[in-house]
Amino acid sequence: MKETINQSKLSKPKTFFLSLIILSLFFLIFLSLQPHKSMQKPISDLKIRPGYTSYDNYIHHQLQKTTNPNLRKIWTSTDWHRKIRVFTQFFNRLKHEKLLTNSSKALCVGARVGQEVEALKRVGVNDSVGLDLVPYPPNVIKGDFHHQPFDDETFDFEFSNVFDHALxxxxxxxxxxxxxxxxxxxxxxxxxxxxxxxxxANDLYSIEPLKELFDGSDLVRSRKVDGFGLDTEVVFRKRKFDVKNY
Known part of the structure; x- marks a missing residue:
């Protein structure tokens, strides 16, 4: 009888640990079935402006500027030659630095009426096109810069001065x-x-967020510029292979 009692006492810890192991396995299985939540921390020095209730609401707001007849008249008359002249200076410097060549296939993102596209062509980069919500033939085709209508690895060079408009x-x-x-x-x-x-749609307080977002590219340089209300030029080069995948 005494031996039976001792065996009962010994079996209780074994049963307890076995139950604990089973419960732990069930808990791990439960966690593995839960939806994945991103652990990426918010990017500091980059703030998204509030107020957009939907993506359609955001697009509608952007179109209010792009389709404004008074602005489009200014862009295609008073501003046309002035902006082409300034963009030409920017692109000539990039050519001098061997970051842009006449053989480059180029895209201007958020080009509106295409002054920057025209400037690229005037410095010899003839295979150039612009992308905007509202087309302006022949230099600008219709498209959303959040979902470019182009295949992977299409362009040698891309330029944009509308990063702040990205939701x-x-x-x-x-x-x-x-x-x-x-x-x-x-x-x-x-x-x-x-x-x-x-x-x-956003406010940028340093170039650090850009360096974080361009995770498949290397920073070539940054410098101060006077670009129609924009004060900084940042240049990246896409890596020929992504080290994260090796």
Whole structure:
């Protein structure tokens, strides 16, 4: 009888530990079945402006500027030659630095009426096109920069001065990196030291968020510029292979 009692006492710890192991396994299985939640921390120095109730609401707001007849008249008359002249200076410097060549296939993201596209052609980069919500033939075709209508690795060079208009900066940058060829160049003009206009969807307070977003590219350089309300030029080169995948 005494031996039976001792065996009963010994079996209780074994049963307890076995139950604990089974419960732990069930808990791990439960966790594995839960939806994945991103652990990415918010990017500091980049703030998305509130107020957009839907993506359609955001697009409608952007179109209010792009389709404004008074602005389009200014862009195609008073501003036309002035902006082409300034963009030409920017692109000539990039050519001098061997970051842009006459053989480059180029895209201007958020080009409106295409002054930057015209400037590229005037410096010899003839295979150039612009992308905007509202087309302006022959230099600008219709498209959303959050979802570029181009195949992977299409362009050697991409330029944009509308980063501040991106509601989803990660998608904006992701599409640039997707459509750039390995070794391709992206040049952005952004506002860092001043607040952008009322149609901007985000505010940038340093270039650090850009370096984080361009995770498949290397920073070539940044410099101060006077680019129609934008004060900083940032240039990235897409890596020829992504070290994260090796």
């Amino acid at each position: 989803y900066p990660d998608k904006f940058v992701g599409e640039i990196q997707r459509t750039l060829k390995p070794g391709g160049i992206c040049a952005l003009h952004v506002a860092v030291s001043r607040r952008s206009d009322k149609y901007s």
